[in-house]
Amino acid sequence: MLTVKPLSEAISIAQVHFGALRTAPEVVPLEQALQRSLAEEICATEFIPGFDRSTVDGYAVKSTDVFGCSEAIPALLMLVREVEMGQHADFSIAPGQCASVPTGGEVPAGADTMVMVEHTEDLGGGQIAIYKPSAPGANMIMRGEDTLPGQVMLPAGRRINAADSGTLAALGIISVSVMRAPRVAIISTGDELVPTAEKPGAGQIRDVNAPMLYNAVREAGGNPDCLGIIRDHEEDITAAVKAAVAQYDMLILSGGTSVGEKDAMPRVISKLGSMLVHGIAIKPGKPTLFGEIESKPVFGLPGNPVAAFFIFYHLVRPILFSMQGAVVTDRHVTLPVSRSVPSNHGREEIVPVMIRDGQVEPVPSRSGLITTLACTDGFIRIPRELEGLKQGDLVEVTLFSR
Numbered sequence: 001m002l003t004v005k006p007l008s009e010a011i012s013i014a015q016v017h018f019g020a021l022r023t024a025p026e027v028v029p030l031e032q033a034l035q036r037s038l039a040e041e042i043c044a045t046e047f048i049p050g051f052d053r054s055t056v057d058g059y060a061v062k063s064t065d066v067f068g069c070s071e072a073i074p075a076l077l078m079l080v081r082e083v084e085m086g087q088h089a090d091f092s093i094a095p096g097q098c099a100s101v102p103t104g105g106e107v108p109a110g111a112d113t114m115v116m117v118e119h120t121e122d123l124g125g126g127q128i129a130i131y132k133p134s135a136p137g138a139n140m141i142m143r144g145e146d147t148l149p150g151q152v153m154l155p156a157g158r159r160i161n162a163a164d165s166g167t168l169a170a171l172g173i174i175s176v177s178v179m180r181a182p183r184v185a186i187i188s189t190g191d192e193l194v195p196t197a198e199k200p201g202a203g204q205i206r207d208v209n210a211p212m213l214y215n216a217v218r219e220a221g222g223n224p225d226c227l228g229i230i231r232d233h234e235e236d237i238t239a240a241v242k243a244a245v246a247q248y249d250m251l252i253l254s255g256g257t258s259v260g261e262k263d264a265m266p267r268v269i270s271k272l273g274s275m276l277v278h279g280i281a282i283k284p285g286k287p288t289l290f291g292e293i294e295s296k297p298v299f300g301l302p303g304n305p306v307a308a309f310f311i312f313y314h315l316v317r318p319i320l321f322s323m324q325g326a327v328v329t330d331r332h333v334t335l336p337v338s339r340s341v342p343s344n345h346g347r348e349e350i351v352p353v354m355i356r357d358g359q360v361e362p363v364p365s366r367s368g369l370i371t372t373l374a375c376t377d378g379f380i381r382i383p384r385e386l387e388g389l390k391q392g393d394l395v396e397v398t399l400f401s402r
Contacts, residue, residue, distance in 0.1 A: 002279030002287065006384070007314060007348055010280045014290065017276060018297045018319045023180040023249065027261050030168055033160045036178035037324035042154040048147035048170055051088075052107040056139045059098040059120055059128060060111035063136045073123075074129040077294060083108065098128055107140055114139035122390045129356045147171070150390055154173065157325040159221065167201040179324040181223040185244035186213050188229045189237060189265065208253040208305045208370055219401075220320040222250070232256045234264035241268055245293045249323065252316060255303035257287040265300045269293065281347045281384055285311040305370035310379070335360045337380075342388040349384075352376040353397055360395055376400070 005013075027041035054060070061077060069075040077098040081215045083105045093099060093110035101107055101114065116139065119132035127374065147153065153167055154160075160168075160176070184345060186209075193207045194200050210226045217224035225248070230240045232255065244251045256265045257278075266289055269275050273293030280288045284307035289300040299316050301308040318328050338359040343349045354361045355377045362380070365372040378399040382389060 004279035004281040004347075005277055005278055007282045008292075010277050010288070011315060011318070014277055014284040014297070014315055014319055015322075017292055019322050021249075021295075021319070021323050023182050023323055024326060025177045026180045027175050027177050028164055030173060033165065033168075033176050033178055034162065035159050036176075036181070037221060037321075037326040038154055038156050038158050038160065039177040039179050039325065040167065041152050041156045042171070042173070042176070044147040044151045044153055044171055046147070046149055046171070047144035049141055049143060049145070052143050053141045054101045054103060054105050054107050054114045054139065055141060056114055056116045057103050058101065058117045058139065059115045059130070060093060060107045061098045061113060061115055061130065061134065062093060062095060062111060063113045063134060063138075065095060065098075066113075066115060066130045066133045069130050069133055071131050074131050076123075077126050077128050077130060079122075079126045098130075099109045103161070107236045112136045140206050142249050157327065159324075159326055172395070179326075181221055182249040182320055182323045183247070184217045184222045184224045184252060185246065185248040185251045186210055186217070186224055186226045187237075187240055187251070188226075189232050189253055190229070191232050193255070198386055209301070209303065209308050212305060212309060212370065213252055213254065213301075213312060214251040215322065216309070216317070216383065217252075220317045221324050221326070222320045232264060234267060237264050237268045238272065239308070241272060241293065241298070245272070245298070248296070250296060250316075250320070250380045251293075251298045252301060254308050254311075255300070256303055257300040264288065269298055269300065273298065280311075282284055282311075283345050283347045283349045285350075286347065288315070290315065306352075306365055306373060307371065309373065331401075332393055333373060333397050333399065335397060336392050337362065337389050337395050338391065339393050340389060343382045344387045345384075347384050350379050351382060352379045355397065360397055 057179050066075045080097045082100040085102050085105050089108035090105040093108050099108050113134040115134045116171040121129040186232055188207045188210050192204050194204050214224045230236050246307050256263045269291040275289050278289040287302050287359045288311045291298050301311050319329050338361045341362050352363045352365050363376050380395045
């Protein structure tokens with residue numbers, strides 16, 4: 001008999017036992033840092049940009065020289081220099097003077113605004129007519145406006161995205177210290193399973209969980225290895241678990257987690273380490289278990305793919321993030337449900353949903369039918385104390401990141 005615990009309690013137990021686990025830092029080239037978690041905060045060491053920079057083609061002027069000018073009464077200024085792109089403006093602007101500056105060029109000292117070339121006219125003889133006033137700082141990026149020395153640009157634990165790579169490149173950083181990706185062993189158990197590439201025979205099914213969990217681990221920043229299919233025999237599972245625990249930071253098994261005579265996994269984990277949870281009051285996913293062997297997390301997920309997917313999402317994914325010093329940040333929206341949803345199982349229920357026309361459409365799903373998740377946008381959770389939802393009830397949707 002399973003001794004089930006609420007999902008919230010199971011998550012808490014996992015965090016208490018595994019939340020302090022961390023992988024070691026390693027330095028990788030910036031090009032290989034995508035979705036890796038920073039091991040330390042990144043601080044700016046210089047001004048970016050390092051000079052006052054024009055955002056338009058035009059003329060650098062003193063704003064007081066063009067105050068109140070118009071088409072009828074233009075300001076007449078003398079052109080003193082032209083700034084070349086990529087060159088230092090080694091001069092300054094005096095009252096009554098201007099300088100030609102291209103987009104991205106350095107604004108010379110003394111000028112505090114840029115006038116777009118469209119609002120000017122070259123009258124010849126070095127005289128420039130300005131037909132529109134320009135406020136201080138207009139059409140310019142000031143020195144240090146993007147970054148100041150000492151400013152924290154990216155905090156420790158942040159998973160680096162493409163935009164972050166641009167920020168790091170702007171700081172001249174070509175390699176970063178990130179947390180090593182946790183090595184995760186994935187083992188499928190079950191006498192009925194065949195490799196994904198094989199055609200199942202009578203009474204057999206393809207191994208769906210291994211490739212699904214492989215990519216789920218990768219999405220969470222882990223480094224997975226699929227170790228194949230193990231027969232649901234205690235001695236085979238024991239040998240596989242022993243070998244995996246010696247080499248990996250985490251072990252994920254699927255199938256064989258119930259309490260039947262052939263479900264050997266509970267006995268194996270209890271024999272080699274300690275069982276922490278066996279049974280969660282959740283639908284789908286009741287026979288979930290996890291424990292600790294040699295201080296390493298070992299998760300036993302249900303064989304049914306939908307159950308395995310959602311249990312991974314709620315239990316395993318946060319631990320993989322925390323091992324890298326990162327925190328899961330899900331996105332949520334609150335919308336009305338499009339129809340009534342019965343739920344009287346005495347367990348919390350996870351329901352995949354689509355969002356259509358501003359409403360939440362529950363997607364009928366059984367835990368063995370993984371294809372029903374392909375079209376969904378996220379899921380809702382129905383508390384165990386509710387007997388369901390009524391049409392129009394507001395529900396919180398956790399959105400998938402895709």
